[in-house]
Amino acid sequence: MSNTASIRRGPGNTLASIDHLSFRYPDSPNPAVRDVSLEVREGEVVLLAGPSGCGKSTLLRCINGLIPHMYPGEYKGGVTVGGLKVAETPMSTLAQNVGLLFQNPENQIFMFSVERDIAFGLQNLSVPREEMRSRVDETMRLLGITALADRAPHELSDGQKQRAALAGVIAMRPKLIILDEPTSLLDPKTALEVVALIEKLNRELGITFIVVEHRLELLIPIAHRLVVMDNGSKVMDGAPQEVLADGRAEGYGVGIPPVAKLYSALSKDGIRLPKVPETPEEMAEELNGL
């Protein structure tokens, strides 16, 4: 997967812009998000990390419009996605621009068959029947779940459920997809397959992703950027390898993959490797070359 980085479509114009955003829930004394500014460009895969309770989920809700449309509270600053001001745009319009996939696909897929589940969002948007058919078929082909079209959600494995839920989001053809811990319930191989799928959707369709994930080692190879939040604020933002190699990240409770941790530790000891390694194999090669 790592050698595809060079041919990946480079990030383009600004797609989502968060401008000095603060948000406080009504029953909480402190803001959950404090003065966060962030630009996400078209075609980027942005990884969002930080300790639990740091405001990641609140920020995601602000981007897809659940805040302020569903959760009221004290809202300052603004969020723009695809030129639309989130706070002033109806959820139905936003849904065509931003798709959100929850942590547990069981909370997302509910129809009698995979096919109907994928069609559900399109029906709500009153997409004509012909186009709906072709979009559903195309999405199933893309995600490799055509054979599962008639299966009921409870007949699917966890990995298949995650694919079906993702298909429902993809069929809406959003420019931006937000994933909240998409692999946490999956076995390591299935998790890698979902990561490969994200990479494919990013590369082939140019879909932009914002992903929250605690197991960073899985997503690092496909991410363009790593943003770290702590206590409601954005505290780090940069190329994943650089953020990980910066000693501060660990202090913020970010789960640093063992190889990145070792790289930082060795640097402190005065052992400099040619570059920050992405995989253990790369690190072994660098060490062998010293």
Add this chain to the structure above:
Amino acid sequence: MTLIEFRNVSFVHQTGVTALTDVSLSIGKGETVAIVGENGAGKTTLVRHINGLLKPTKGSVLVEGKDTRETTTATLSRKVGIAFQNPDHQLFSESVENEVRFAMKNFGFGEDLIAQRLDWTLKFFGLDQYRKSSPLVLSGGEKKRLTLACILAWDPDVVVLDEPTVGQDALQKEKLGQIFKLLQSTGKTIIIVSHDVEFLWPIQPRLVVMSGGKVVADGQISQIMGNRELLEGARVTQPQLLRLYQGLASRPATPFLDVLEARDWIGGRKQKPEAR
């Protein structure tokens, strides 16, 4: 001393789907056992047999020599605490503190002891500020910690944790690691179902690999994790530090268990040639 024994256990769901096929496994008192394997391999079904929530279709499960068919789940639960994968299947009380109290009350603990254990567990798991809150308002990671708190509060001999690291950030994972050490030092038998190989590796548990309802490997984690073909079949990946170790041209006799070990070894070797 054998504490838990699976004798040729098969389990078929009411729907006719076979979840376990001829599983034999014995777990001794004080052992730490991790169960890994692909989604749907039968890991959760297996651990649910330990406190009698599920009874085998064929074969038998013995806990302290007693067949789970002849004991009630209530009796077994005093010995075996299971924290489920999905906390929403477990939490039901109107407040966090009542959730933790519930089992202790049922087991007839005195009020003083309950209050003491409640204090300790809620503080330990960073849930003290939510005492009066409904468990439903907690985040996914917090709910998960609450299920652990509930179980540790009543102090069962066997602690079964189904995917304990899901939704936990790095600090919480580190805390979980400490809890394991604490439990190990008090002689508890610990059974962890987990996909998180990076979390399991430094704990160095006995590893049971399941695939398609069967136990396909059982032994020391460092040995099993070296067998790529076996792991491939069970959809398990190797931990990063083992991959690094395998790639090194010159390496110590055994793999690095944590970053510190790797740092010391690499540092010791690399500094010598550089000295002038």
